[in-house]
Amino acid sequence: MSDETTNTKVIVIEDECTIYDVSDFKESVMHHIDNQMNIIFDLSQVSKIDASVIQLLLSSKIELEHKGLEFNLKNCSAKASEFIRSISCDEALLLAIEAPLNP
């Protein structure tokens, strides 16, 4: 899903997203960044996520900020937020884990 009018791309991560997906995930995100798109990551559909994906989200944030674009996380599923909190990345991802957006 994308919002071309506002120059923002919403990327929805679905089901399991792990180290096996990071290469494709990186390519996709880079494509939008190269097109100067702000990106919103929607984690509402996540059933499983791992640390390599969290690292890639952080790396995307750094890249976007470097390019003057916006990074946002939206609708963390319970599984996603639990994992992010368990490895203490919530602050780094600027995520209000205490109150998951989409329990």
Next chain:
Amino acid sequence: MDENTQIFVSESEELLEDMEQALLALEASPNDDNLINRIFRAAHTIKGSAGLFGFDDIIAFTHVVENLLDDIRNCLVPVSVDLITLLMKCKDQIVEMIENLNSEDSIEYPEKAELLALLNAFSASSSSDETPSIASVKQVVSLESDNSTGSIYHISIRLGLDTFREGFDPEIMFEQLKELGTITQIKMVQTSIPRLSEIDGENCHLGWELSLDSLKSKQEITEVLEFMDGANIKILSPDSQSKDFIKLINELPEQDSAIGKILLDIGAISPKELQSVLNKQKTQGGLTGELIIEEGLSQEKVVKSAIKTQSKVRKEKQTEREFIRVAADKLDKLVNLVGELVIGSAKITQLAKSRHDIELEESVEEMTQALEDMRETALGLRMTPVANTFNRFHRVVRDIAKSLDKKIRLKITGGDTELDKTVVEKIGDPLTHLIRNSMDHGIETPHERLLANKPEEGTITLSAFHETGSIIIEVKDDGKGLDAEKILSLAKERGLVAKDQVMKRSEIYKLIFEPGFSTAKEINNISGRGVGMDVVRRSIESLRGTVNIFSEPGQGSRIVIRLPLTLAIIDGFHVQVADESYIIPLDSMVECISLSDSQKIEANRHDHIKLRDSVLPLIPLDKNWGINKNQNTFEQARVNLVVVQFEGKKIGVLVDSLHGEVQAVIKPLGKVFDGLRGFAGFSLLGSGQVAMIMDIADLAKSVASKERERHNFTERRTRKRVSMTDILE
């Protein structure tokens, strides 16, 4: 006593001596941490060494002393005069326990229980008044090493690059950390995460900085996190633990260890951390301690403490390498053997001369020179600094001043002056008498001193220095000085001098060295039994020394002890009178003169001659010791004069022949010669002939005594004439 116990005793004695010196210094500087640490270390090392040998009584007692010292170190107990007195008594108690180590009987120490009670009373940490058992000591030691207090660790984690590929989930790591304690703070480190365009998504760049409140030790935490291969984990122990680490460093056995090993042993760093530092050191160089601080593996103060300990141990090891402990009797044997060599060498020299073989003479000359060096070196081995004896008196002065209610300071100068070991050992008791006398009779009470416009605190100065082949030891005080009138009147009363005898002040002062003389009104346990000064004089004379006293009323007294440098071998000058050989100590010789005929006549008629506008008293040896001179008159004899000097006074010794310098091995005279005056011993010459060694001090005294007798006789005769005239008138 077996060899190991001997080593323990010897080392403990040194440590206890050092402990006493530090305690005395602490009285003047109660906040000096170095002194407190020195005292603590002494007690701690003795306890540790006693543990090695199983001296349970010493372990138990020193443990309690150590507890109190630890409280002092941690500023829990303030340093006070009473506390120092208690610690000195404890030091004495340990000395006594060590002295009795060899005893087969069970020794009772009546003061020990009281000392333990006092130690516990002073201690801030102990409420027990019971003697701790060895088991309880071990338990305490075990508890001391258990870091069982809840502490905040700072942990840095950087996961390895292959963490994701290896299927490791950081979630497990956090679960483990939560089992170790509570994460009170955490921050993810993003700085090492590359931008998306640059990242390989399978490489791991995650890291955290966190605070963990844990009851576990650093080692335990390290072990739990060890499973994370490739991760760089640094665990910084809490600040509160720095103190424990520093304490552990201080308690480590004093062996030369690398900084890394010291920090590893106390648990400040883990083996893995050390390995990473060593790897870094291999590639980048640098010092281990600096790298550990740089890497944030341990607190700077802990590393610095380890560096300090390492330097200290290395310095001590260096010192140990410079010194070897040798039994004193082995040194004595060596000196005796060198003495025999000297005698043998003299024989060879004489034989070589008689053969008229120049090559042989030259070889013998070389050997003699080497032997002379060897003699100097061998005698040097017996020389020890007088400070070993002098430093003991700080305690004596402190304790006696307290008992006399006086304020007295002991000042020591020239403590590094060296003296023959035997002399150093034997001079201790006479000096104790002299110092006690000065404190008791010389130094006034604070009130009296203030009235006399003197500082409240009196000073006793104990000094040592070299002077023309002798060592001078002075005991000087700034007290009231000797009362010459009182001394003379007492000496007359006790029949030590004739009722009508007139004496110079300096002569009156010397009366205090007479047996049975004392001016003290009351006999006390410090001085005043009238035996001290007599014993002092005899002790010093037995060391071939002399003692003199100088005093100024109201200003103080100065007792000067002159001692020979060595008791074994001296450089002498061989002279002959008739068939007898004598040796004059070279350091007392001034010059040799061949007398002119007129001087011969003068010397024969009088006991003196005129030498360069001054009168020189003579000692005619043939007359003095009844030697058959085989000469009819002095005018016919070829007479040589040897001018010797003692305490600034010159005396002439008349002899027949001058044979030159010799090295004389001093052999003591047997008891049969006890009454013989003027000889310090005898020596064997190269020819095998016996030569008596002249005691110049004694000869000078006999000259002085004869002069005094003549003076008194003349005076009495004059006075008698006067009184006869009075009667006639």
